[in-house]
Amino acid sequence: xxxxxxxxxxxxxxxxxxxxxxxxxxxxxxxxxxxxxxxxxxxxxxxxxxxxxxxxxxxxxxxxxxxxxxxxxxxxxxxxxxxxxxxxxxxxxxxxxxxxxxxxxxxxxxxxxxxxxxxxxxxxxxxxxxxxxxxxxxxxxxxxxxxxxxxxxxxxxxxxxxxxxxxxxxxxxxxxxxxxxxxxxxxxxxxxxxxxxxxxxxxxxxxxxxxxxxxxxxxxxxxxxxxxxxxxxxxxxxxxxxxxxxxxxxxxxxxx
Numbered sequence: 001x002x003x004x005x006x007x008x009x010x011x012x013x014x015x016x017x018x019x020x021x022x023x024x025x026x027x028x029x030x031x032x033x034x035x036x037x038x039x040x041x042x043x044x045x046x047x048x049x050x051x052x053x054x055x056x057x058x059x060x061x062x063x064x065x066x067x068x069x070x071x072x073x074x075x076x077x078x079x080x081x082x083x084x085x086x087x088x089x090x091x092x093x094x095x096x097x098x099x100x101x102x103x104x105x106x107x108x109x110x111x112x113x114x115x116x117x118x119x120x121x122x123x124x125x126x127x128x129x130x131x132x133x134x135x136x137x138x139x140x141x142x143x144x145x146x147x148x149x150x151x152x153x154x155x156x157x158x159x160x161x162x163x164x165x166x167x168x169x170x171x172x173x174x175x176x177x178x179x180x181x182x183x184x185x186x187x188x189x190x191x192x193x194x195x196x197x198x199x200x201x202x203x204x205x206x207x208x209x210x211x212x213x214x215x216x217x218x219x220x221x222x223x224x225x226x227x228x229x230x231x232x233x234x235x236x237x238x239x240x241x242x243x244x245x246x247x248x249x250x251x252x253x254x255x256x
Contacts, residue, residue: 002208005231006248007039008238019046023053026241035252039063039091051087063091069112081120092117096127097170107150118159125164132171148194157203165209166233172213181222184211188228220250
């Protein structure tokens with residue numbers, strides 16, 4: 001069975017002080033819950049503070065929101081995998097729809113970052129997803145296959161096994177709209193099929209595929225109850241420690 005993974009993507013939110021307040025409440029609320037993998041993904045400026053705050057717990061991992069593919073160099077404003085590793089970062093979100101649409105990241109760029117992350121023993125969370133125009137135009141499968149094959153090109157089955165995929169329909173991010181459980185499951189099943197074609201069925205069955213797009217406590221159980229949905233990449237709802245805890249608890253109820 002694939003272990004579910006719930007990640008909190010804080011995006012450009014949370015100062016160091018706000019991160020302290022979040023952790024104070026969240027760590028009390030969540031306790032030693034280990035039935036699902038829990039990842040906090042703060043902005044770069046709060047990574048060190050959150051890393052310190054998690055230093056005495058074993059059940060919550062730290063993630064970063066982006067990284068450069070080069071190890072060092074004249075890349076003003078960028079962060080390397082080694083810099084993240086020094087802060088005990090374990091996961092890194094790559095190819096988020098906002099990075100693709102606002103900052104021009106291509107599948108080729110995401111691929112270079114993914115390979116660099118894996119080489120540095122970071123686990124990439126690679127994001128893919130269609131816009132509303134692409135969905136309405138019947139291009140969902142075409143878009144997802146192109147992004148998958150481009151972003152994951154050249155990865156071995158072992159590297160794919162160490163990678164998490166996040167399906168985030170762009171039209172559902174921060175809009176309050178959510179893909180129906182049936183829509184989400186259909187996309188996740190298609191993604192798993194492409195992963196199998198890129199590697200083999202056994203590898204594809206091990207890869208975790210998260211759903212991201214206005215996930216909240218009220219819809220978590222229904223979404224994560226689908227056969228191919230292995231977790232959630234949570235945006236706005238993850239800024240509330242009690243709300244994020246409730247999402248995790250909803251995921252755990254599915255495990256019995």
